[in-house]
Amino acid sequence: DAGVTQSPTHLIKTRGQQVTLRCSPKSGHDTVSWYQQALGQGPQFIFQYYEEEERQRGNFPDRFSGHQFPNYSSELNVNALLLGDSALYLCASSGDRGPFTGELFFGEGSRLTVL
């Protein structure tokens, strides 16, 4: 059973460019959340997708956008990259409809460096 997979694992961009990160959720999961983890910080919630719609959003500017496809996979897009966007971007999936446990399944992340 494949867990959460993310691509690419590492990438380098320059300021002003755009980036797309991809995530495939764990089999059977229909909800995808994206987190940004800057150096020395905990993961910060960017947004969550369910049924191909953005269900919740954290305190991130509109430069951060996303999409969820019918197969539940998801993309995170960041436009007009800033140096401060350098971080590990984590995708997490969930979706078991039993009692809430707080258990998210995370991928290994995509490490973005903006020069």
Added chain:
Amino acid sequence: DQQVKQNSPSLSVQEGRISILNCDYTNSMFDYFLWYKKYPAEGPTFLISISSIKDKNEDGRFTVFLNKSAKHLSLHIVPSQPGDSAVYFCAASDGRDDKIIFGKGTRLHILP
């Protein structure tokens, strides 16, 4: 404004002793509290959770204690083992839609 706070960036504990990691929160709407563990080059993995209606939850060597009046929780690991060396994130949720708020993490070093 940090809603979940871990004030100790790092902690060193002798192998076999008890590790105690602490966490404070500010949002009274949180209904579930969680601990995640992260090794380098891996995503965080869920460790243990506790509902706000309980004050203790135990799973093997791991026990989480919740003090709602103090808005404080702690994770106890006993006995500590070398494989426990990792970054531990305290997290919280209102339990409605899988949105989890994380603290900054505490790096635990288990000393031989």
